[in-house]
Amino acid sequence: MKMIKLSVVGLGLMGKQHVAAINDHPSCRLASIIDSNDDVRAIAASEGCHFYNNINEALLKTEPDGLIISTPNARHFEDGLTGLKHGIPILVEKPISDSLGHGEELVKFGKKNNLPILTGYHRRHNPIIFDIKKKLDEGVIGKIVAMHGMFWLYKPKDYFDELWRTKQGAGPIYINLSHDIDLMRHFLGEIESVQAVASSAIRGFDVEDTAIAILKFMSGVIGSISISDTVVSPWSYELTSNENPAYHHTTANCYWIGGTEGSIELPKGTFWSHNGKKSWWEPISSTTTVNKKSNPIYNQLDNFVNVILGKEKPLVSGLEGLKTSAVIDAIKRSTVTGIFEKPRF
Structure with a gap:
C-alpha cells in the first residue's frame, strides 16, 4: 500500500493525539508539524519530521497527501481553506469553523473542487x-x-x-x-x-x-x-x-x-x-x-487514509460537521x- 504523507497544523492536546495515531498507522508517515510556537520545533525533531511556522511554506515544500487541522477554533477556516487551495484533502478538528458562514464556505469550496473534508467528530x-x-x-x-x-x-x-x-x-x-x-x-x-x-x-x-x-x-x-x-x-x-x-x-x-x-x-x-x-x-x-x-482517533485516521486513497467515503464529512455547527x-x-x-x- 502507498505510504500516505500527512502534515499536522497545531500541536495542542488534539494535535499530539493525531501525531501519535499517525506514528501507529502502518500506512502513514508524518511529513511535517506546523505551529506558531517555536518550542514545537524540538518535538518535530524528535518525531523525525520537518517543522514550519508557516502553513503555506510547509505544504509547498513537503507536498503532503493530507492535512490535519488541530489549531484553535478561530483558525480552522483559514487553515482549512489554505489546505484545500493546495489541492489537499483535510481533516478538521471540530468545530469545522467558529463561524457558520465560514464553515459553509469551506464545505462549498471542497465540493466545487472535489476535495474531501472530514470533520473530527471521532466519537462516531x-x-x-x-x-x-x-x-x-x-x-x-x-x-x-x-x-x-x-x-x-x-x-x-x-x-x-x-x-x-x-x-x-x-x-x-x-x-x-x-x-x-x-x-x-x-x-x-x-x-x-x-x-x-x-x-x-x-x-x-x-x-x-x-x-x-x-x-x-x-x-x-x-x-x-x-x-x-x-x-x-x-x-x-x-x-x-x-x-x-x-x-x-x-x-x-x-x-x-x-x-x-x-x-x-x-x-x-x-x-x-x-x-x-x-x-x-x-x-x-x-x-x-x-x-x-479501540482508539477512535486511530479509527478516524484510518478512514482519512482510505478517503485519500479513494477506498472509502468520510464517516463524518464536512457537511455533517457543518450541520452540527x-x-x-x-x-x-x-x-x-x-x-x-x-x-x-
Missing part, C-alpha cells in the same frame, strides 16, 4: 457507537421518545492559560457540546429547533462555563442536555467512555435514550426493559453491551434571544 468511530446506532435503527427500544445528556466536569485553572479558551469562539458549548450534539444527530436524526440558557457566573470569562439546552428533533423526539466545565462530577463522555487514557475512567454514564420498549444508557451500552408486561409496577432488568476497545450556532443564538431557534442548515 468508536465501536460501541456503531453497535448502539445499529440497535437503535433496528428498533430494540421501540419508538424513541426522549433523550438526556450531561457534560459535567471540572477544568483546572491552568487549562485556561491558553487565553483563546477564555474568549469568544471557545467555551464548552463550542469546544465540548458539539461532540454531544453530533452523536445525538447521528443517533436520532436532525434537530428542528433548540432553546438554551447559559451562564458565566463562576469564572466570569467572555464565554459561558455552564449551559442547558432543550432539543426538538424532526422525528418528534425531545431532549435536554446540561453542560458545565466547572462542576466536579463523573458525568461526561470523557470520564465514562474510557477512550482517552488522559482521563480517569468511571463506571458512570452520560447519555440516556428512552423508547416505548426500553431505554439505553451510554456509553456503557446498558439496555433496560421489562421481561413481560410493560408497567412501572413490574420488574425491570438490564443487559450491557460488551465491545472490544448549525445546531451549536442555534444554541448560542438562543442563549441571547431566550427563544427557540432553528439551525440554519
Whole structure:
C-alpha cells in the first residue's frame, strides 16, 4: 500500500493525539508539524519530521497527501481553506469553523473542487457507537421518545492559560457540546429547533462555563442536555467512555435514550426493559453491551487514509460537521434571544 504523507497544523492536546495515531498507522508517515510556537520545533525533531511556522511554506515544500487541522477554533477556516487551495484533502478538528458562514464556505469550496473534508467528530468511530446506532435503527427500544445528556466536569485553572479558551469562539458549548450534539444527530436524526440558557457566573470569562439546552428533533423526539466545565462530577463522555487514557475512567454514564420498549444508557451500552408486561409496577432488568476497545482517533485516521486513497467515503464529512455547527450556532443564538431557534442548515 502507498505510504500516505500527512502534515499536522497545531500541536495542542488534539494535535499530539493525531501525531501519535499517525506514528501507529502502518500506512502513514508524518511529513511535517506546523505551529506558531517555536518550542514545537524540538518535538518535530524528535518525531523525525520537518517543522514550519508557516502553513503555506510547509505544504509547498513537503507536498503532503493530507492535512490535519488541530489549531484553535478561530483558525480552522483559514487553515482549512489554505489546505484545500493546495489541492489537499483535510481533516478538521471540530468545530469545522467558529463561524457558520465560514464553515459553509469551506464545505462549498471542497465540493466545487472535489476535495474531501472530514470533520473530527471521532466519537462516531468508536465501536460501541456503531453497535448502539445499529440497535437503535433496528428498533430494540421501540419508538424513541426522549433523550438526556450531561457534560459535567471540572477544568483546572491552568487549562485556561491558553487565553483563546477564555474568549469568544471557545467555551464548552463550542469546544465540548458539539461532540454531544453530533452523536445525538447521528443517533436520532436532525434537530428542528433548540432553546438554551447559559451562564458565566463562576469564572466570569467572555464565554459561558455552564449551559442547558432543550432539543426538538424532526422525528418528534425531545431532549435536554446540561453542560458545565466547572462542576466536579463523573458525568461526561470523557470520564465514562474510557477512550482517552488522559482521563480517569468511571463506571458512570452520560447519555440516556428512552423508547416505548426500553431505554439505553451510554456509553456503557446498558439496555433496560421489562421481561413481560410493560408497567412501572413490574420488574425491570438490564443487559450491557460488551465491545472490544479501540482508539477512535486511530479509527478516524484510518478512514482519512482510505478517503485519500479513494477506498472509502468520510464517516463524518464536512457537511455533517457543518450541520452540527448549525445546531451549536442555534444554541448560542438562543442563549441571547431566550427563544427557540432553528439551525440554519
